[in-house]
Amino acid sequence: MNTALVFGGSGQIGAALLARLRAEGWQVLALSRTQRADGPGLRWLRGGFPQPPGLPEQVDAIFSCGPLDAFAQWYATADIHCPRVVAFGSTSVHVKHASADAGERDVARRLREAEAALFATAAARGEAAIVLRPTLVYGAGRDATLTRIARLAQRFGRFVLPRVAAGRRQPVHVDDLAEAALAACRSTAAAARGYDLPGGETLAYAEMVRRMLACLSPSPRLHLLPMPLFRALLAAARAGGIARDLTGDAIARMRDDLVFDAGPAARDFGYAPRAFAPAAAMFDAPQPSSGAP
Numbered sequence: 001m002n003t004a005l006v007f008g009g010s011g012q013i014g015a016a017l018l019a020r021l022r023a024e025g026w027q028v029l030a031l032s033r034t035q036r037a038d039g040p041g042l043r044w045l046r047g048g049f050p051q052p053p054g055l056p057e058q059v060d061a062i063f064s065c066g067p068l069d070a071f072a073q074w075y076a077t078a079d080i081h082c083p084r085v086v087a088f089g090s091t092s093v094h095v096k097h098a099s100a101d102a103g104e105r106d107v108a109r110r111l112r113e114a115e116a117a118l119f120a121t122a123a124a125r126g127e128a129a130i131v132l133r134p135t136l137v138y139g140a141g142r143d144a145t146l147t148r149i150a151r152l153a154q155r156f157g158r159f160v161l162p163r164v165a166a167g168r169r170q171p172v173h174v175d176d177l178a179e180a181a182l183a184a185c186r187s188t189a190a191a192a193r194g195y196d197l198p199g200g201e202t203l204a205y206a207e208m209v210r211r212m213l214a215c216l217s218p219s220p221r222l223h224l225l226p227m228p229l230f231r232a233l234l235a236a237a238r239a240g241g242i243a244r245d246l247t248g249d250a251i252a253r254m255r256d257d258l259v260f261d262a263g264p265a266a267r268d269f270g271y272a273p274r275a276f277a278p279a280a281a282m283f284d285a286p287q288p289s290s291g292a293p
Helices: 012-023 068-077 102-125 146-156 174-186 205-214 227-239 248-253 263-269
Strands: 003-007 027-032 042-046 061-064 084-088 128-134 158-162 193-197 221-225
Touching: 003 012, 012 027, 012 174, 061 068, 061 174, 068 084, 068 102, 084 102, 084 174, 102 128, 128 174, 146 158, 146 205, 158 205, 158 227, 174 193, 174 263, 193 263, 205 221, 221 227
Parallel strands: 003 027, 003 061, 027 042, 061 084, 084 128, 128 193, 158 221
Antiparallel strands: none
């Protein structure tokens, strides 16, 4: 029986991964800062970085579904042997490195440095590290983009976007990411590199939102507005405490194509994500308090 150590197991990707690991017969150790109930094949350890408690000396695989920089810092000094390490990063490492927003540039820098540190540590130990970079994640009702849009649209019965929101997106389902993590862990071809994990369909930002709103009941209306009117409404919303973290750079990116190549992941571990077919249940869970479209 294989043993996996999972960081971020209580998050949206981590929860999907735990379910898949247990279904495939793994023995799972998962970290959480809050008390959680154990289950068949699953034992929770209470704690987190920088010094997680009670870790074994050896496991068959480590999966990181939380912040990549914190994981890379821990892994650099961890006294644990593991032949395969699979860690989730983000395509923000590509998207935000040239942002005008200093905070976004810092996110990209920390992701880039964490990837480099993780690969260097694994190479020095003779272990195999893989980084998986999802695009827009959805499916568990816990993402900070589409779920937040759904909740705002349901609250007001409508949603507004600027007319320029035609940049292409590739939303990816959490279950496809969990499957990709296991497939990458098993693959001998996947090692010492990062893989972008887009969803299985590329569509314009406004069409993505329109399709998502259409699955809700009742279905909120989508309004595409000239940019000056959109900015005026956004300013009013911010004054009312809504969308305060929707930056100018995030709005500008709505017109940009954020499209990534799934070819390397398909070649090395058979990655084959689903098309974007949203259902209302995918946006039902509580929404995180941070993040921007």
